Amino acid sequence: MSDLDATTPRVFLARHGETEWTKNGRYTGATELELTPYGIKQVKSTAVQLVGAKKLIDPARVVRIFVSPRKRARQTFEQLFDSSKIALDDERVKLTEDITEWNYGDYEGLKTAEIRAKRKEKGRDVEKEWDIWRDGCEGGESSQQIAERLDRVISEIRNIQRPYMNGEKPADVVLVAHGHILRCFFKRWLRYPMEMPLTMMLSPGAIGILGYKNHNIEEPGFFVGMSLPSDE
Template sequence: MSDLDATTPRVFLARHGETEWTKNGRYTGKTELDLTPDGVRQVTSTAAQFVGHRKLIDPAHVARVWVSPRKRTRQTFRCLFDCSDVSIADNKVTFTEDITEWDYGDYEGLLVGEIRAGRVERGLDKERGWNIWRDGCEGGDSAQQVTGRLDRLIAEIRDIQRPYMNGEKPVDVVVVAHGLILRCFVKRWLGYPLDMPLTLMLSPGGIGILSYKNRDIDEPALFIGISIPPLED
């Protein structure tokens, strides 16, 4: 049995397109930013190639969509599915804070170098350097808080997909969110703590894919490559 069998339920991770702060590396949590024109093009290009009838993300096969309620992710959701030839019913779409970006608290809008320098000035990190996966953010989310909300969402997804592991009906899921929280999502999907070293990348407007090995709900997996469905004749 192929691990690429599309009848096994999948979770598609969609990162929002570029914003001005994405371009310059500023930590963007609750700040409301629009997609740049390039960000819109990133998402619409992804949608044109991968979303639609008999494409990688076939809306007819999607059971649920979870979207972060930030403006940039709402825009991304619309760009992904408005171009599709099959629409997503409103009752399948949930906007939830469970998948919003890590709350950066006092670090909102800062660069990594500025955060680290500020912590040193305040007498922090004397024994080891700051690591968001382990230390969280002053005035914002801790790793434990992020883990809790992601685990809650993952449990809901698995409850939906568990009865259909052998393709009884299509129950793919789409999660539209942010760069850091989606990398956190991957770690928790695989059962890893957030501070486990696992370097992951997901481009703005990009799509990542999770599923299950051997059609087993207890073997969650990360696709490192996937074949693209053939174009319709």
């Protein structure tokens, strides 16, 4: 790793693997779905490549793991850290509703096109198409509510990492959660408003990487790309 990568704390965003609803683009909030067999393979492959001693996510450098309580996220956590022998009852692991998926309310189980059609039947969105980042979800959460709970997590993470910005002690953090909420987290990490247009993609079983520029807690950033650590 470069000197900056090795000494400045990072935050890894781990999206759960594929579910049946992931495959066809249905909004999945509180519905409890398990990973598909392929979803388990996705996460196992990520773990083999990226999680372990001297790998991108080195358990020896991880001080906190936030996990969504939804079954698909817990399964993903178990697959990611199985070889590292880190279980849900480990003192570093925190199950929290603050990073569970967006509460889609009336839109649970629907696809984007179905949601937009449903709203137009009610005479809504005459001038602009529905945008979850701006309009939120009927019977569910608004973007402001999402921002508030994610900001709590971000504040906790910064309090954990603030004393160690120059490598005084390893202080990496991992979030194991869902595709939509992790993209929301990305915006709030950078202090962007939720409604700001920013096209982002995070594949099932993928890992995103956030950090800080110039070893400065007040300069949160993200890695466009990152070299993998050497075994040497």
